[in-house]
Amino acid sequence: MALRNECSSVYSKGRVLTTEQTKLMISGISQSLNSGFAQTLTPSVHSGLTQGLTPSLTPSSVTSGLSSGLTSRLTPSATPAYTPGFPSGLVPNLGSGGETGPLQTLKLMQIRKPLLRSSLLDQNLTEEEINMKFVQDLLNWVDEMQVQLDRTEWGSDLPSVESQLENHKNVHRAIEEFESSLKEAKLSEIQMTAPLKLTYAEKLHRLENQYAKLLELMRELDQKEETIKSVQEIAEQLLLENHPARLTIEAYRAAMQTQWSWILQLCQCVEQHVKENGAYFEFFNDAKEATDYLRNLKDAIQRKYSCDRSSSIHKLEDLVQESMEEKEELLQYKSTVAGLMGRAKTIVQLKPRNPDCPLKTSLPIKAICDYRQIEITIFKDDECVLANNSHRAKWKVISPTGNEAMVPSVCFTVPPPNKEAVDFANRIEQQYQNVLTLWHESHINMKSVVSWHYLINEIDRIRASNVASIKTMLPGEHQQVLSNLQSRFEDFLEDSQESQIFSGSDITQLEKEVNVCKQYYQELLKSAEREEQEESAYNLYISEVRNLRLRLESCEDRLIRQIRTPLERDDLHESVFRISEQEKLKKELERLKDDLATITSKCEDFFSQAAASASTPVLRSELSVVVQSMNHVYSMSSTYIEKLKTVNLVLKNTQAAEALVKLYETKLCEEEAVIADKNNIENLISTLKQWRSEVDEKREVFHELEDELQRAKTISDEMFKTYKERDLDFDWHKEKADQLVERWQNVHVQIDNRLRDLEGIGKSLKYYRDAYHPLDDWIQQVETTQRKIQENQPENSKTLATQLNQQKMLVSEIETKQSKMDECQKYAEQYSTAVKDYELQTMTYRAMVDSQQKSPVKRRRLQSSADLVIQEVVTV
Numbered sequence: 001m002a003l004r005n006e007c008s009s010v011y012s013k014g015r016v017l018t019t020e021q022t023k024l025m026i027s028g029i030s031q032s033l034n035s036g037f038a039q040t041l042t043p044s045v046h047s048g049l050t051q052g053l054t055p056s057l058t059p060s061s062v063t064s065g066l067s068s069g070l071t072s073r074l075t076p077s078a079t080p081a082y083t084p085g086f087p088s089g090l091v092p093n094l095g096s097g098g099e100t101g102p103l104q105t106l107k108l109m110q111i112r113k114p115l116l117r118s119s120l121l122d123q124n125l126t127e128e129e130i131n132m133k134f135v136q137d138l139l140n141w142v143d144e145m146q147v148q149l150d151r152t153e154w155g156s157d158l159p160s161v162e163s164q165l166e167n168h169k170n171v172h173r174a175i176e177e178f179e180s181s182l183k184e185a186k187l188s189e190i191q192m193t194a195p196l197k198l199t200y201a202e203k204l205h206r207l208e209n210q211y212a213k214l215l216e217l218m219r220e221l222d223q224k225e226e227t228i229k230s231v232q233e234i235a236e237q238l239l240l241e242n243h244p245a246r247l248t249i250e251a252y253r254a255a256m257q258t259q260w261s262w263i264l265q266l267c268q269c270v271e272q273h274v275k276e277n278g279a280y281f282e283f284f285n286d287a288k289e290a291t292d293y294l295r296n297l298k299d300a301i302q303r304k305y306s307c308d309r310s311s312s313i314h315k316l317e318d319l320v321q322e323s324m325e326e327k328e329e330l331l332q333y334k335s336t337v338a339g340l341m342g343r344a345k346t347i348v349q350l351k352p353r354n355p356d357c358p359l360k361t362s363l364p365i366k367a368i369c370d371y372r373q374i375e376i377t378i379f380k381d382d383e384c385v386l387a388n389n390s391h392r393a394k395w396k397v398i399s400p401t402g403n404e405a406m407v408p409s410v411c412f413t414v415p416p417p418n419k420e421a422v423d424f425a426n427r428i429e430q431q432y433q434n435v436l437t438l439w440h441e442s443h444i445n446m447k448s449v450v451s452w453h454y455l456i457n458e459i460d461r462i463r464a465s466n467v468a469s470i471k472t473m474l475p476g477e478h479q480q481v482l483s484n485l486q487s488r489f490e491d492f493l494e495d496s497q498e499s500q501i502f503s504g505s506d507i508t509q510l511e512k513e514v515n516v517c518k519q520y521y522q523e524l525l526k527s528a529e530r531e532e533q534e535e536s537a538y539n540l541y542i543s544e545v546r547n548l549r550l551r552l553e554s555c556e557d558r559l560i561r562q563i564r565t566p567l568e569r570d571d572l573h574e575s576v577f578r579i580s581e582q583e584k585l586k587k588e589l590e591r592l593k594d595d596l597a598t599i600t601s602k603c604e605d606f607f608s609q610a611a612a613s614a615s616t617p618v619l620r621s622e623l624s625v626v627v628q629s630m631n632h633v634y635s636m637s638s639t640y641i642e643k644l645k646t647v648n649l650v651l652k653n654t655q656a657a658e659a660l661v662k663l664y665e666t667k668l669c670e671e672e673a674v675i676a677d678k679n680n681i682e683n684l685i686s687t688l689k690q691w692r693s694e695v696d697e698k699r700e701v702f703h704e705l706e707d708e709l710q711r712a713k714t715i716s717d718e719m720f721k722t723y724k725e726r727d728l729d730f731d732w733h734k735e736k737a738d739q740l741v742e743r744w745q746n747v748h749v750q751i752d753n754r755l756r757d758l759e760g761i762g763k764s765l766k767y768y769r770d771a772y773h774p775l776d777d778w779i780q781q782v783e784t785t786q787r788k789i790q791e792n793q794p795e796n797s798k799t800l801a802t803q804l805n806q807q808k809m810l811v812s813e814i815e816t817k818q819s820k821m822d823e824c825q826k827y828a829e830q831y832s833t834a835v836k837d838y839e840l841q842t843m844t845y846r847a848m849v850d851s852q853q854k855s856p857v858k859r860r861r862l863q864s865s866a867d868l869v870i871q872e873v874v875t876v
Contacts, residue, residue, distance in 0.1 A: 298435045301438050377401075393408060444500075562582065669849050761831065775817065829870075
């Protein structure tokens with residue numbers, strides 16, 4: 001009773017029954033039973049029962065399995081093998097309540113053999129995965145065996161005990177055979193690599209520890225098995241031997257059975273209270289842990305997931321991913337909260353068991369075992385009313401029939417609901433909802449900031465775009481940019497609906513920015529399209545301009561080549577041909593000029609429409625270069641044509657002047673000697689005078705030549721000054737003209753000199769003839785006279801003397817004629833000298849003319865009159 005009071009007081013105080021208290025309770029029950037039996041049994045029976053019962057009721061043999069089920073430890077050790085034949089009236093208050101219930105029901109164990117490692121081989125699994133699966137199956141097998149052994153019950157008679165014993169032997173063999181699987185698992189540990197080796201080692205260590213516990217439990221069961229068999233054998237032996245105390249043994253056996261039934265009732269109550277009390281404190285402990293967990297989780301969410309617009313997008317994306325993982329954990333934790341909510345409705349009330357908490361009103365309670373007294377009878381599961389809880393061990397209870405009595409409090413439990421537990425669970429539920437709401441808000445905030453960052457990135461990307469970047473994009477990418485922007489904006493609108501970071505004005509402002517970006521991008525697309533059109537036009541125009549430039553450069557090259565190629569000097573036909581070629585080139589330039597005017601007009605229109613285009617300056621520059629080049633080449637061509645025409649005129653005048661010069665040079669070179677004839681000399685003088693008159697009249701040819709040369713010089717200077725092209729023809733024509741002028745002057749001088757010389761020669765010839773003819777006549781007379789004298793021989797001296805006197809007179813006359821002779825000789829010499837000078841001058845001029853003319857003039861070879869005159873003088 002003291003033990004029962006202690007147990008009741010323990011539960012009334014709302015405390016958990018500790019292991020030491022349980023040991024104490026079982027030890028007290030054992031001592032009470034042993035001491036009660038010792039007063040009535042004979043020494044032999046006492047010693048037998050004591051040896052059989054006492055060891056089995058020690059705390060060490062009972063408490064080893066108390067955690068899994070108190071009844072499973074007490075039943076096999078406390079159930080007697082003998083039932084004395086006491087009348088049922090000896091124990092009227094307990095006999096009927098001794099039903100065995102589930103504590104004495106025999107359960108056959110289902111023994112599953114552990115899987116073999118070879119049965120787990122699978123080509124889809126690696127060797128390490130097979131090892132991990134194998135050791136996990138071994139752990140599961142040990143856990144299953146532990147549970148079955150913890151739930152094992154012992155029968156109340158010999159056949160059931162023997163059956164249970166046989167079942168236990170099978171379990172024992174299975175556990176012993178399990179050692180081979182454990183060794184195989186140890187060998188597999190060597191094959192594991194570093195990442196999984198630690199986990200595998202932990203599971204293997206846990207397996208070894210649980211297997212050791214199984215072996216220890218088997219040893220304890222073996223001991224209990226021997227004790228029970230000993231008690232049963234002693235009782236059976238005494239009864240078979242027809243012991244004189246048979247009735248006493250049967251009576252004690254019946255009493256022990258009755259008391260044992262009450263003890264079982266108490267153990268059932270204790271077990272129920274332990275279970276409910278454990279559930280109570282486990283609930284509040286779990287509830288406190290849940291509260292702490294949710295509070296810490298709330299703080300962690302507030303600390304970890306707080307963000308603003310300055311938060312890094314990469315960090316936020318990682319946090320969003322982590323938050324989804326935490327959401328899974330949080331949703332999984334909902335089952336824990338729901339479990340607490342459900343458990344709260346099953347938690348009994350412990351405060352009414354404490355006398356320090358007096359009842360204000362009656363309280364419904366529930367019986368957890370049968371209780372019979374004279375004044376009251378209560379059956380298990382009866383709903384009673386607690387009228388007074390001022391005592392710890394006994395309560396004033398009103399039965400369903402209305403009877404009132406003091407009943408041990410251990411027989412009752414105060415059923416749910418426990419308002420504190422329900423309120424606590426409701427607070428946890430609310431706290432869970434608050435954490436879930438906080439998570440949702442934080443998640444929404446982070447997602448909205450991430451969406452905002454993506455939207456801002458799209459906006460910045462569009463703002464950073466320009467026509468050049470758009471033109472590099474492939475077809476279809478333009479619309480994709482706008483689609484991405486719209487998609488990002490829609491995602492932001494969706495993610496920011498419940499966001500606390502972005503207000504309605506922020507969203508409106510962002511919408512304006514998005515619309516501005518769309519408009520800006522549309523303008524960029526239009527600009528790009530316009531630039532593409534402008535670029536197409538530019539490419540067309542620049543191609544045409546460059547084509548014109550190439551054609552112009554070709555014409556310029558031909559022009560320069562002609563300018564730098566000298567004309568054939570005296571080839572008038574070449575000059576005419578060159579002028580014809582240049583006229584064709586000029587016509588080609590005029591066509592180019594017309595084409596250039598057309599393209600210039602188009603370009604001017606392009607410049608006015610695409611003034612801001614980057615290609616405009618390039619096209620304008622190249623067009624300007626071509627226009628300048630065209631003007632330059634066309635002007636140079638015109639100048640060159642004018643120069644060619646001028647040179648052509650110069651060439652014509654030169655040829656005319658040269659023909660004129662050659663004409664008179666030929667005339668002046670026709671005669672080599674002067675005939676000593678007055679008429680002839682006079683004819684020569686007359687001819688020369690006529691030539692001089694003609695030369696004077698034809699001087700105009702040279703004046704025209706000089707004028708043309710002056711114009712040619714002006715054009716030549718202009719070519720050099722303007723176009724840096726030196727005229728290679730002008731110097732030659734100038735030199736040629738100078739030569740012709742010089743030759744023409746020489747002709748004029750030659751005529752004048754000859755006229756002057758011939759006049760002198762004519763005078764000298766006249767003086768010579770005037771002196772020569774008288775002498776010649778006198779000499780002829782003397783010769784005739786002398787011939788006659790020689791023909792007529794003197795006939796006499798007189799005749800001879802006459803002839804002598806005549807000869808003397810002739811000598812005197814000859815001496816007298818000597819001065820005449822000298823004068824004639826002088827005039828002859830003068831004439832000869834003048835003629836020779838004249839002829840030398842003529843020969844010199846002729847040599848000069850021959851050197852200037854390629855074909856010498858054919859002339860007659862005449863004897864010089866100077867020699868004839870000298871010969872005449874010598875003859876005289």
